[in-house]
Amino acid sequence: MKIGFIGYGEAAYNISFGLSKEGLKGIRATDAMMNDSVMGKQVHTRAEAAGVTLVSSNKEIAQWADLIFAAVPSSFTMDVCKDVESVLRPGQLYVDVSASTPSIKQAIWEQVKNTGVLFVDAAMLGSLPKDQHRVPITASGNGAEEFKKLMTPYGMKITLAGEKAGAASAIKLVRSIYMKGIAGLMIEMLQAADAYGVSEEVIASISKSMDGIPFTSHLDRLVTGSALHCTRRAAELKGSIAMLGEANLSSDMTKATKQRLQDLEEYEFAKRYVDKKPSGWKEIIETIRVK
Secondary structure, three states: OOEEEEOOOHHHHHHHHHHHHOOOOOOEEEOOOOOOOOOHHHHHHHHHHHOOEEOOOHHHHHHHOOEEEEOOOOOOHHHHHHHHHHHOOOOOEEEEOOOOOHHHHHHHHHHHHHHOOEEEEEEEOOOHHHHHHHOOEEEEOOOHHHHHHHHHHHOOOEEEOOOOOOHHHHHHHHHHHHHHHHHHHHHHHHHHHHHOOOHHHHHHHHHHHHOOOOHHHHHHHHHHHHHHOHHHHHHHHHHHHHHHHHOOOOOHHHHHHHHHHHHOHHHOHHHHOOOOOOOOHHHHHHHHOOO
16 A cells, blocks of 8 residues: 655654554655755654655655545645646545645545545544554545545544545534633633632532533533523623732633623523423524524
């Protein structure tokens, strides 16, 4: 199997290094910066460490490889697609691992689908330096199943997300809203707790509410509770925002949460559910879904 990488940054290096350890030899790559006077040294050092041969162009990779990893920044991934489109062939795997939006992945598929190529929208959901080629990947597109079948024997951990290009990227980016957002909220909370000398007490109190409970249960409790009591909870956050101001700390996350709760007021959930409770988070999201 001939494997080629277009773009040889962190993702390509770590995946290729891991695949080389699995016994896959002869991997080739190209990178727009490989002849740069500053960044080129890193590209060549990484390629040598992974046993990867560098070649001169994107088209050279596309003409040669059975499996192409497009591993460039999201702002360049469509340019790469257009550059190699004319040499793509039926049955060839084209795996785009860029952190692009679902609409860009769909546009790439529209650009290449008439070539007969098997397209894979691949979203990496873990640490590349830690996991290398074993980083969890969610894959969608008409080539996702073949990609999994071909690469699982070499240790790659691929979860299928259907045949729609963009689905895998949607999962990654939606997940990031929570994973990055909760980290930002944690920092804001911990700064406030530290400023007022109550870190241990606050952490212990939150732990009692959160520990040992399934995530879906938290979704049901917090989303339905916030919908029903959005006005009161938004008002309570005014005090939190004032407290952060008194300590000269950022309240960006808390202000955003207050606004999100106020946005729910127009739906009058408390009136809707006078005689019954919402069945869960899905019922709330269905109500506020953008039509």
